[in-house]
Amino acid sequence: MxxxxxxxxxxxxxxxxxxxxxxxxxxxxxxxxxxxxxxxxxxxxxxxxxxxxxxxxxxxxxxxxxxxxxxxxxxxxxxxxxxxxxxFPLTAGAVLAIVTAMRAELPGVSFAFEHPQGWAREPEYELRMWGDDVEHEVAPAEELIADGRVAGLFKVLAKHPTLDPDTFLAEARRAAGHLAEITRSAPVAMVEISALGVxxxxxxxxxxxxxxxxxxxxxxxxxxxxxxxxxxxxxxxxxxxxxxxxxxxxxxxxxxxxxxxxxxxxxxxxxxxx
CATH class of the missing domain: 3.40.50.1000 (HAD superfamily/HAD-like)
Known part of the structure; x- marks a missing residue:
């Protein structure tokens, strides 16, 4: 070594x-x-x-x-x-564009959001990770973005119910890689999304x-x-x-x-x- x-x-x-x-x-x-x-x-x-x-x-x-x-x-x-x-937050416009692009290409995808006040998720986004059960907002992504409940967010999470984790990463990048940095670290089909260049x-x-x-x-x-x-x-x-x-x-x-x-x-x- x-x-x-x-x-x-x-x-x-x-x-x-x-x-x-x-x-x-x-x-x-x-x-x-x-x-x-x-x-x-x-x-x-x-x-x-x-x-x-x-x-x-x-x-x-x-x-x-x-x-x-x-x-x-x-x-x-x-x-x-x-x-x-x-x-280094994502803008509301960028997040909405990411959500829209991924929904169009990856049916069944669901989203969660990490922001300075905590986190929020869509109803379909399953709770599997340590710490997910703390109090948080639950609503459709478009609603959370529109009313500012996830303002200043520094990471978007997206899960897919059926895809292989590496396949999901590749498909997510194909759908929205021009809008943000998309990567993964979990053993499940979950990608992590940051602002471009971050x-x-x-x-x-x-x-x-x-x-x-x-x-x-x-x-x-x-x-x-x-x-x-x-x-x-x-x-x-x-x-x-x-x-x-x-x-x-x-x-x-x-x-x-x-x-x-x-x-x-x-x-x-x-x-x-x-």
């Missing part, structure tokens, strides 16, 4: 399927590795598809800065204070620029298609062994799986070289 240069100043890691164990927890080994990296002056930034409302679970491991990049780059959040620092990579690049950190000083970890842009941007990138085949093919450096503390294994070796 090859590690990065000692010039590393920032570790950018996805959470689910990458840093976290299968149960969504941080192992003792991984927690210790992250703390050691921070103590050595290496900033650790979580870059995740999770919405801000799902971040309290990992708050103890967030590092001294307290900041995470959420919703595939759509939001920068101070996790400890529960404060949205910056967001990805994990774009927001991480902006964050690093503000910190005076060059891309060559960044080590990134990921496992799913929503990580691909970040992994391509960072100077040194790793795919965990359990990653999606497209990610494993795109990234030359691999580590062991999330359940075997793949991120920690690389971080420990990096620190040993320092």
């Amino acid at each position: 090859t590690t990065s240069s000692p010039r590393t100043r920032l570790i950018a890691t996805d959470l689910d399927g990458t840093l976290l164990c299968a149960g969504g927890t941080v192992s003792d080994r991984t927690a210790a590795a992250l703390a050691a990296a921070e103590a050595a002056g290496i900033q650790v930034v979580f870059v995740t598809g999770r919405p801000p409302r799902w971040m309290q679970q990992v708050s103890p491991h967030i590092g001294g800065h307290g900041v995470a990049i959420c919703s595939n780059g759509g939001a920068i959040v101070d996790v400890r204070r529960g404060e949205l620092l910056e967001s 990805t994990k990579a774009s927001t991480l690049e902006s964050w690093c620029r503000e910190q005076g950190i060059d891309r060559t000083e960044v080590v990134a970890f990921g496992d799913m298609p929503n990580d691909l842009e970040m992994l391509a941007w960072a100077g040194h990138s790793y795919a965990v062994a359990n990653a999606h085949p497209e990610v494993l093919a795109a990234v030359s450096r691999h580590t062991v799986s999330n359940d075997k503390d793949g991120v920690a294994a690389v971080v420990e070796q990096l620190l040993a070289e320092l």
Whole structure:
């Protein structure tokens, strides 16, 4: 396993399927590795598809800065204070165009919306994810968009009841890829939609620029298609062994799986070289 240069100043890691164990927890080994990296002056930034409302679970491991990049780059959040620092929202017009285009090409699709006040969904959008049962608005997408109940939203979610997950991603991009960034990270037929140009990579690049950190000083970890842009941007990138085949093919450096503390294994070796 090859590690990065000692010039590393920032570790950018996805959470689910990458840093976290299968149960969504941080192992003792991984927690210790992250703390050691921070103590050595290496900033650790979580870059995740999770919405801000799902971040309290990992708050103890967030590092001294307290900041995470959420919703595939759509939001920068101070996790400890529960404060949205910056967001890159979709316009109401863009969301309506996306919904219209996908309904026309993908009958049966249903939508949900992550926005600064929480989340909302259509009645047909099934509740399957952790945290979905919190209080939220339920109404047709067009109604939620028209009356401003999802204003400032930084991620649209879309599910399909029958399509294979990768097929759904390809079809969603064909229908609305000219209107937004469309990706996936879940094992079910669910895609995640952000404003054009907004990805994990774009927001991480902006964050690093503000910190005076060059891309060559960044080590990134990921496992799913929503990580691909970040992994391509960072100077040194790793795919965990359990990653999606497209990610494993795109990234030359691999580590062991999330359940075997793949991120920690690389971080420990990096620190040993320092």
